Amino acid sequence: MDAFGNAALDFLNNDHDEFIYVESKTMEDDVIPVEHLFRSLDQMPDCEQKAIEITKGKVLDVGGGVGSHCLVLQEKGLDTTMLDFSPGLCQASIKRGVKNVIEADFFKWKTDQKFDTLLFMMNGIGIGGSFELFQKTIDRSFELLNEGGQILFDSTDIAFCYELEDGSLSLPLNLDYTGFVEFKLKYKNQEDSWFNWAYYDADKIIELLGDAYNFEIIHQEEPAYTGRITKK
Numbered sequence: 001m002d003a004f005g006n007a008a009l010d011f012l013n014n015d016h017d018e019f020i021y022v023e024s025k026t027m028e029d030d031v032i033p034v035e036h037l038f039r040s041l042d043q044m045p046d047c048e049q050k051a052i053e054i055t056k057g058k059v060l061d062v063g064g065g066v067g068s069h070c071l072v073l074q075e076k077g078l079d080t081t082m083l084d085f086s087p088g089l090c091q092a093s094i095k096r097g098v099k100n101v102i103e104a105d106f107f108k109w110k111t112d113q114k115f116d117t118l119l120f121m122m123n124g125i126g127i128g129g130s131f132e133l134f135q136k137t138i139d140r141s142f143e144l145l146n147e148g149g150q151i152l153f154d155s156t157d158i159a160f161c162y163e164l165e166d167g168s169l170s171l172p173l174n175l176d177y178t179g180f181v182e183f184k185l186k187y188k189n190q191e192d193s194w195f196n197w198a199y200y201d202a203d204k205i206i207e208l209l210g211d212a213y214n215f216e217i218i219h220q221e222e223p224a225y226t227g228r229i230t231k232k
């Protein structure tokens, strides 16, 4: 099952259930309007727009969905590649006019290409949902980046989801970190498998990066922010 992909292809064929349902083991269940994936630059949150503004050079959009950010960047004349492991999302991106689409797992993709900006939009830096996979994401990213290259991402501090009225945090006992979540996506009575994701607050990013990298907050709209990571 490819919930995001099927929803996106249906949307393009004007046959759509309007929502993807997101079940969570630790937080309240949520919905993603399918239309949100197809957002234009104006419809993107400011955190994403700020990332687009400072995107430079040859771009890889990791987990690029239906290619919304790629289409904006292509329009601006940037050489842009969208990578996603969902077959349906890749097909939808091609149908929408994204020129370079790679269907692959970010961690396994074999390539000689190098990029100047890696984009991780919609909390994409939390791919894999563990500290170990964060480290792999950073290592893999800098293998793919040219000298002077940058990672741009938006993320959200979701600690507020566990805040009690007195301001203290009530964290589920099975969680090592407030930003870890386990999701399952459902679309049209079909469901994907459970998967892990992470929403990293800026302090945690700094802690996980250690000394070898620079980290800047480019824009903040609490609890969300746009971050940039470069090599020292």
Ligand SMILES: C[S@@+](CC[C@H](N)C(=O)[O-])C[C@H]1O[C@@H](n2cnc3c(N)ncnc32)[C@H](O)[C@@H]1O
Pocket (backbone or CB within 6 Å): 004, 036, 037, 062, 063, 064, 065, 066, 068, 083, 084, 085, 086, 089, 104, 105, 106, 107, 120, 121, 122, 123, 124, 127, 128
């Ligand atoms: C939260 S969605 C964001 C989609 C898009 N960036 C956007 O802002 O609309 C995360 C995306 O990452 C993709 N993804 C997750 N893990 C991946 C992996 N290991 N390799 C490639 N794509 C992955 C999913 O298929 C999904 O499209």
